[in-house]
Amino acid sequence: MTRQTFTERLIGLIRRIPAGKVATYGQIAAMAGNPRAARQVARVLHACSQKEDLPWHRVVNREGRIALETSAGGAEQKRLLESEGVEFDLAGVIDLDVFLWRPDLLR
DNA sequence: GCCATGGCTAGTA
């Protein structure tokens, strides 16, 4: 068994987020084994989304908000999520009770 | 709104 690096685990998890659902930075970090490593998720998305072809748009912050500035990709992210059926309220917040990915419950 | 957190890399020596 070759040992996966933490970053490789993050990438594998991000890949598993299904269309129409979102995950949070902290959630992915926790699933990869380190609940405090939320920023690594941000780092990976920033650095590897293109190269690894990740569904980068399916990761939002803990409040269900898009973390990116609107002008820095946030608008694109919202458009992609809406095209998958994810809904935003008037304040731009996603209802995580409805749209959060729960791999343990939905398998 | 501040700042601790942590895995990783660019860039220097």
Add this chain to the structure above:
DNA sequence: GCCATGGCTAGTA
């Protein structure tokens, strides 16, 4: 040092 976080509090109303 960087980073697309998250948790916690001081300080106002």
